[in-house]
Amino acid sequence: MTDLRARIRAGETLIGVFSDLASPLAAELCGNAGFDWTVLDLEHGAATEADLLALLYAVGTTRMAPIVRAQSAERLRIGRALDLGAAGVMLPQLQSADEVRQAVAYLRYPPVGSRGLALRTRGADMGALAHADVARVVNERVVGIVQIESRGAVAAADEIASMDEVDVLFVGPADLSHALGVPGRFDDEAYLAALRTVTDACERHGKAAGILIYETTALARHQELKFRFIGLGSEGSFVSAGAKAMLAAAGRA
Secondary structure, three states, X not given: OOOHHHHHHOOOOEEEEEEOOOOHHHHHHHHXXXXXXXXXXXXXXXXXXXXXXXXXXXXXXXXXXXXXXXOOOXXXXXXXXXXXXXXXXXXXXXXXXXXXXXXXXXXXOOOOOOOOOOOOOHXXXXXXXXXXXXXXXXXXXXXXXXXXXXXXXXXXXXXXXXOOOOOEEEEOHHHHHHHOOOOOOOOOHHHHHHXXXXXXXXXXXXXXXXEEEOOHHHHHHHHHOOOOEEEEEXXXXXXXXXXXXXXXXXXXX
């Protein structure tokens, strides 16, 4: 697994995939395909926390970095994902800068955060780190991703991007378009203006703007908008598209 946070800070464009099938094999296949990161989706995917360790083991056989989208931005859910070995956490459904500030404190150990400390965990190198080193080493590599999926989050984008604990502001296109009253209308000016607000905030504060898209034809457009942490579909979308393509080839479209 590569140091994802260092690559984000270096300004790389990083391409990932959402893991939504609760399948270690599917996650490993995506890692072997060469994606930079995956989001193990506990919010909308099929996996639960009981599936998480097996998924992390599978991804750990590849160079792909595992991000966990927690069910909610609660202290225990964030801490459990990190203790099990996630490279970072995606925090959903935060509506304001104050909510983000409280949630990102759970990502890191004191003195910069309020994450509970346990040394003999995968996230702390299974006890290989001493008390004097654990905060410095682990805090520096944890990736903090905040989803931008509401009017309130867009309005607070600049303040959120200014927080040291936040590395990526990640737009949830479906949720955001619905919140703006233009559901699924991704060419609507209100939606595009919200995207520009997010990417401009990221540019000002040296953070990465992220988004999930399902059409490869949309990739260049979003790169022009200065997104550089881009999810290209999900395992489920790949299975669906592949199945439909095979049936179409057999004249069963």
